[in-house]
Amino acid sequence: MSAQEELRRRIQLILQIARERLTLDPNDADALFALAAVQATLNEAAGGIQTLDRLAEIQPNYPGLWVLKAKLHARLGQEDLAQQSRIRGSQESQGPAKAADLTVPCPMCDVPVALDATTCANCGAQFASPPTLEDELDDLGHAAVQDMVQEELQAGPAPPPGESSGPPTPSEGTEPAERKKKRAYGKRATTVASQEGLTNGLVLERRRGRKSGMTNGLADDRGRTNGLTNGVGRTNGLTNGLGRTNGLTNGVGRTNGITNGVGRTNGLTNGLGGIRPAGFHAVGLRGMMQTAGWKLYLIPVVAVALLLVPLLNTPAYPGSMHPIQIDGVFDDWRAVSKLDATSGSVPNANVDVIRFGAVDNVGPFAFYVQVRGTALQGGGASPGTMDTVWIFIDTDASPATGYQIDGLGADRMIEVSGYGGVVLSSVLWEFDANRDVRDWNGWIKGTGTPAAASGSQIEAEAEWVTQGSQPSPVVASVRTESWDGETDTGDVPISTGGGTLLVTGYPQVPAVIAGADVPLVQLSLAAYRESVPIDSLRVQIVGTAPVGLASSLRLLDGSGSVISYVTPTSRTVAFTFPTQTIPVGTSSIFRVVGDFAAGGGETYGIRPSPSQSSPPGGGILTVQEQPGPRSLGYVGVAPTSPQVDGAFGEWAAANVDPMGDVTPRNNPAIDLVRFGSRKVNATTYLYADVTGRILAGTPVPQAPRPTPPPGPPPANDTDRDGVPDSVDPFPYDF
Incomplete structure (x- = not known):
């Protein structure tokens, strides 16, 4: 399984668990935080913020709430809200609740007791120190094993003569006070009890506490008689109709205790018991889930670990991993x-x-x-x-x-x-x-x-x-x-993926376009850094003439041979031809010519298209245009009076202006060389021509800046969440 598939599987699992918990309890703080973490990972910042807002109403001091909320606001560009969340998080972290102020219900009588209490003042139940996160995760694994062992015992043969198959009598069990200690599953029992065995001598040992056994799956009066528990049974191995008949579950069997080739002969091997932590109910995994239910923040910690640790926990590298060091040494x-x-x-x-x-x-x-x-x-x-x-x-x-x-x-x-x-x-x-x-x-x-x-x-x-x-x-x-x-x-x-092929267009259109083989544009192809192959070129038809006014367009190579022929059907024309390689440091010349029917003074021209196909061998193809005598010509006949149509044949008698007189420095885009004006009836027409490309504009409209006063440079913030990399524990998460 790939890393992406594994991450997707984990995300789906956490999302499913969180939603199921929220279905049971819409105010489940752990599930809300886990859901928000998943939404952040899936780039659903807005949804994550809504989930965290809901969590803030329920439990505003939830660990990690305001840190994650600040990052999501920053990701959406909401800097003010991000700053407010950071301030709120700082306030919450400065005043954490003391352990003595936090309470949990006693698992025996439901009376609130302090989080660090060792005895319930109401019923006398005794508690041990709560397990660590590592203990909890380890217990979950053992709980699953214990549940499987119980099922094996219930599905196995009847107990031998002399073994009890019914609920234990008071004389066989423990005293009520002791049972309270053992059943206080929210804390680990500190007392040590007897080491009674299971049927056939199978012992389920405990790390600490009682080592008593179960007969036919019965323990602490919560047994499974012949596989039945609270009326929802496993009768002859069947549960809700989906059974383990003769050891088969959906076709995956446990024949004589063998599951997928990993054997449990007669369930367990003559007294080799699974280790079961203290404080578990006889119902196995269900008891563990009740225990974990009141443990603070277990779900969000596990969720964050599953989602982020595989992505961010990379091993230390002895030295730089980047070939280029940004250090001023080249x-x-x-x-x-x-x-x-x-x-x-x-x-x-x-x-x-x-x-x-x-x-x-x-x-x-x-x-x-x-x-x-x-x-x-x-x-x-x-x-x-x-x-x-x-x-x-x-x-x-x-x-x-x-x-x-x-x-x-x-x-x-x-x-x-x-x-x-x-x-x-x-x-x-x-x-x-x-x-x-x-x-x-x-x-x-x-x-x-x-x-x-x-x-x-x-x-x-x-x-x-x-x-x-x-x-x-x-x-x-x-x-x-x-x-x-x-x-x-x-x-x-x-x-970074290859050479650059520059296509430069030089307009060659005549003032009046008519007949066959009319030159329209010259294309110069030059390769930079690396040789570049090419197998297509695109041009655009410009002007007022309809597309079909040219019956054909042909692409000629430097020798004048036709390498591509097209009948235009749209204003973008694609010429395709056998692959040619333009060697680095050289240029090749191509020309576009066309055949035209009679026209009525429409304008027509050809220019290289800004959108070109990528070269087949990698690299890029970029386009530039150079000014020429004209970029548009009139088809058939030129008008005698001025027309605002992008063609300028009617301005042949314009006034001349000296070249190179721009100050303080030369700028071809504004160096005027010809100008004129004409009045037709009540309309005045104006004309101007420059040595470069008129109206080229300023690509970078920013004036030079003064030297800033001394001070530290701006802090690097790679993920742009408003937290500098130097203090951000996850500088690349957004």
Whole structure:
């Protein structure tokens, strides 16, 4: 049985027991806590809180109640309620009830007695010290054995002549006072009695107390005469019709005392008795369950042990288990494949990314960034302004989820800021799935995470970036910002599971589209870090023209040969072809051409689809678009008057503006090169063109931050429950 199956079995068992107990007693505190623990393990935080609220009404000082409640509130982002629960838990722990103030009913007369009492003042019953948890668990096992022994004796032959088969007379039994001592099953008896045997000399010994036997299953006037107990009997081995006829139960037999090949010849072997703890009733397991019923907190302790110990009780490891140590020493990164990014793309060398790497660090993921100058140098007037590095992490390899940036959907983000080459802030963020995918304010639940810098290099680690027990490769990209606002990126995202294939689209559409073999777009494929195989490409049809206006679209390789032919039926077109491998450090050229019927001035264009199939050999495929003379053309004829349709053929006579005149630093996205205006009747049309991609926006809309005042860094809180890892007994439970 796998670990997951074993955990699921344990959870189902505890859940079933808790619900059965709650059916019998809706105010069973132990069962409520066990149910809440199961709900927390099953990621049902809201349900667990409701269960704990119900428990708080019944027994507000229940051990562990407020600790678990604080964790569940923190998991749901309810920080105020989590803090209130922590305060309440602290108050409860400072004022525990004394043992003398706690009472339990006397098992003989039901009069309340103190928890640490040794004698009942009402009836005189004597008690011994309550057993430990280990004793209780051991007793449960022996109780089950005792019950089986009694059944064997009842199903066996009649007692020999001379043995009594009926209830013992007062002269045969013990005095009433002694019986009270023996039947005080809530405590262990301290007196030592006789050692009378069982039929055929079978003795059930006790660790302490009376060693008296049973005849035909009768003890302490609670016997089973011919297998009958309180009218619900085992007549000839039958109980409610589900019997042990001749030793068979549902086809699993005890033939001459043999069960599944483990034998009990004649029940027990001539006087070899099972050890039975003191204080048990003759009804076996039923008596033990009554004993355990008033023991405080046994069920929640066992529930927590079953659920959490197999997951969290790992053996100590002599030394680090992670190949990469976040310590500012980078020798352990030598064997890790890294992305070589474009150098010199920004004037400030301290934020010019030249190398980027990521690796599965045996649990957490580790990341590496190198700049052309000094990492996290910062600058500006005292006290200074920090440089910042952001690492965006896509944990599910889906661009549709998370913060949209660099062609991926980032679910996590590491933000490292510093000054003077020293890390001053390192925070791991989670993106709120309920926010807009372009909302920078969607980053929530920030917690400290390890990071270090030295010279031109930075390393950081993210413990909580995967969901589930089977970690999968993650996709990551990097961006930097200097103290004075200069920015850079690592060119392309990378994956921990293989190389990166970059597909760059260059529009080639003419101003007027007509006829056959019309060029639409050129696709440049480049492999980074590792060679990447590819067997499909997706493109999108854009513009106002209907899909069927192009009778066919063809994908050509670098030599001009057709490798895929498609008749479009939707705006997303998939080209499939025999697998080709793009060698690392090289690029291949593909082109898309189409055949068109006559049109009436509709716009048409082709762009690479942002959603691509994963390469068949692992790694990732990412898409970028470069500006061109135009991205849309007119099918058949261009209009003579301005049209707001995304095509700009009617603006051929626009005014020209000098290039490269943006201050204080060049920015192609706002470097205006052509502009114009036209008035048609009462409508005015405006036009603008830039050297880069217009309306590119700011992917990271955060201004440089000043150096913080001296103080300790934020505490690491891996499970984000509001309890720092240094004091959290379970730092990875959420």
